[in-house]
Amino acid sequence: MTAMDAAGIDAxxxxxxxxxxFRLLIEALARPGTLQSLSDPMPDxxxxxxxxxxxxxxxxxxxxxxxxxxxxxxxPLTAYIARRTGARPAPPEEAGFLFACGHDADSPLERLxxxxxxFPEHGATVVLTVERLFAQGGDxxxxxxxxxxxxxxxxxxxxxxxxxxxxEAFIDMNREYPEGIDAFLVDPDGRLVxxxxxxxxxxxxx
Amino acid sequence: MxxxxxxxxxxxxxxxxxxxxxxxxEVRRALLKAVAIPGHQVPFAPRELPIAxxxxxxxxxxxxxxxxxxxxxxxxxxxxxxxxNAVNLRRLITRTTGVRTTTDTRRATIIQTRHRVPEESLxxxxxxxxxxxxxxxxRRVEPSDVQTRRMHAEQDYSRLWVYLxxxxxxxxxxxxxxxxxxxxxxxxxMDPSPIPRWDVPKLHRSPTLGLFGAGRExxxxxxxxxTRVEPLEFDDHPFRVEDxxxxxxxxxxxxxxxxxxIYDRATGRRYYVCSDTDYCExxxxxxxxxxxxxx
Numbered sequence: 001m002t003a004m005d006a007a008g009i010d011a012x013x014x015x016x017x018x019x020x021x022f023r024l025l026i027e028a029l030a031r032p033g034t035l036q037s038l039s040d041p042m043p044d045x046x047x048x049x050x051x052x053x054x055x056x057x058x059x060x061x062x063x064x065x066x067x068x069x070x071x072x073x074x075x076p077l078t079a080y081i082a083r084r085t086g087a088r089p090a091p092p093e094e095a096g097f098l099f100a101c102g103h104d105a106d107s108p109l110e111r112l113x114x115x116x117x118x119f120p121e122h123g124a125t126v127v128l129t130v131e132r133l134f135a136q137g138g139d140x141x142x143x144x145x146x147x148x149x150x151x152x153x154x155x156x157x158x159x160x161x162x163x164x165x166x167x168e169a170f171i172d173m174n175r176e177y178p179e180g181i182d183a184f185l186v187d188p189d190g191r192l193v194x195x196x197x198x199x200x201x202x203x204x205x206x
Numbered sequence: 207m208x209x210x211x212x213x214x215x216x217x218x219x220x221x222x223x224x225x226x227x228x229x230x231x232e233v234r235r236a237l238l239k240a241v242a243i244p245g246h247q248v249p250f251a252p253r254e255l256p257i258a259x260x261x262x263x264x265x266x267x268x269x270x271x272x273x274x275x276x277x278x279x280x281x282x283x284x285x286x287x288x289x290x291n292a293v294n295l296r297r298l299i300t301r302t303t304g305v306r307t308t309t310d311t312r313r314a315t316i317i318q319t320r321h322r323v324p325e326e327s328l329x330x331x332x333x334x335x336x337x338x339x340x341x342x343x344x345r346r347v348e349p350s351d352v353q354t355r356r357m358h359a360e361q362d363y364s365r366l367w368v369y370l371x372x373x374x375x376x377x378x379x380x381x382x383x384x385x386x387x388x389x390x391x392x393x394x395x396m397d398p399s400p401i402p403r404w405d406v407p408k409l410h411r412s413p414t415l416g417l418f419g420a421g422r423e424x425x426x427x428x429x430x431x432x433t434r435v436e437p438l439e440f441d442d443h444p445f446r447v448e449d450x451x452x453x454x455x456x457x458x459x460x461x462x463x464x465x466x467x468i469y470d471r472a473t474g475r476r477y478y479v480c481s482d483t484d485y486c487e488x489x490x491x492x493x494x495x496x497x498x499x500x501x
Contacts, residue, residue: 012222014227015221015222015223015227016222016274016275018227018230018231019222019223019230019272019273019274020274022230022234022271022272023272023274025238026234026237026238026241026272026415029238029241029242029430030241030415030428030430030431031330031430031431059231059234060231060234060235060238061231062228062231064232065235116359117359117360118355118356118358118359120243120246121236121239121240121243121246121248121249123239125238148391149244149391149430149431149432149433149434150241150430150431150432150433151432152411152432177393178243178246178393178394182238182239182242196241196242196243196430197242197243198242198243198244198391198430
């Protein structure tokens with residue numbers, strides 16, 4: 001192996017990283033409720049920015065996308081995403097992506113675009129940080145029973161740090177299918193759950 | 207995957223999986239929305255490829271946006287791994303990725319297909335990528351894209367139903383041999399690509415994610431796993447798959463696979479073989495192994 005070849009493989013690191021992350025994201029959305037594990041936390045994040053949230057942003061966003069942030073880490077996250085991906089910050093009403101905090105009941109989900117009957121794909125994607133996702137019911141976790149495409153019968157999502165108001169807002173935004181929004185839940189260890197707008201959610205508070 | 211294989215791909219001078227990262231990101235965003243809205247056609251901006259439009263560029267761009275160094279690729283054209291379209295697409299993908307390929311349906315992680323669903327049952331850890339020439343199922347009855355978009359928005363599928371009805375009145379049965387319209391998740395009517403009717407029931411509640419790409423028409427769409435896929439049918443004229451009248455494959459003897467008719471030039475007689483060559487080969491090999499094991 002020559003030095004040039006080695007450098008070539010090295011430069012491909014980011015290409016492979018984005019590919020791995022994308023496959024986990026599409027797997028999560030195609031099989032709602034299954035627990036995926038993001039494999040590539042971003043190494044270069046500033047304080048206050050979650051490295052797994054950063055990897056999702058870097059994989060999906062670029063200069064063609066507008067995004068909004070909310071919650072306690074909104075300022076550093078906005079700066080990081082804008083610098084790293086070239087995507088432009090925008091108010092939630094004009095955002096393709098919202099990065100928000102699951103326990104922040106004021107997250108502006110209800111302000112996001114839901115698309116139109118002709119172009120439902122213009123509905124936004126929300127990436128929510130939660131305290132912890134569990135394979136089985138966990139301490140203080142809310143449990144959602146989810147049905148719909150991608151699920152053989154019923155899937156259960158156990159999340160801690162997901163405010164009831166957020167779950168209600170998500171359900172509310174998706175009443176008029178095919179208009180609606182799609183969600184990814186991400187915890188600090190990189191666990192990932194996808195919830196498309198087709199997910200029918202029943203839930204009880206933890 | 208060996209480093210040496212990666213280097214071969216790297217020396218091609220192109221990015222891994224040919225497309226630049228920006229192009230992949232756009233396809234990936236479109237695919238996520240396609241998965242979230244089963245059967246709905248999501249527009250995307252196709253890129254220039256060293257493959258002519260109409261030769262599978264939609265499916266190809268999906269595969270290139272999905273594929274990673276650990277994937278094992280299978281490409282088929284009408285069930286065959288060896289026809290020109292499949293060979294060319296496979297060559298482009300392997301030269302720019304270095305991934306392993308297989309003809310064995312069971313060993314593939316990504317199967318790109320033109321006009322067939324493999325006979326072998328597919329699994330959850332596989333993705334099926336369809337090449338689609340005409341993504342719009344309403345094109346049969348409406349030429350305007352603005353109108354078909356409105357019809358999907360309003361679930362106004364009455365003209366398609368009338369088309370099927372008139373077919374039955376005229377011919378006694380629905381005569382659509384392939385591209386049979388299906389309803390996905392009880393909402394969107396979708397073109398399943400030119401697969402034969404034989405393959406349509408395989409899409410219903412399949413454990414495998416199905417992704418559809420139309421390069422020329424600039425659309426992607428999807429069927430998530432475990433999703434209802436129902437052919438349009440009338441109560442008194444139920445959907446039926448092809449009937450081969452008891453014919454069997456001349457090579458492997460299968461009476462339970464989709465068969466292609468072949469004409470013997472010398473005798474002018476028609477005979478049948480499996481369309482899925484991998485399935486057929488495996489049955490022949492299995493039969494030979496059984497005979498060898500017999501006392």
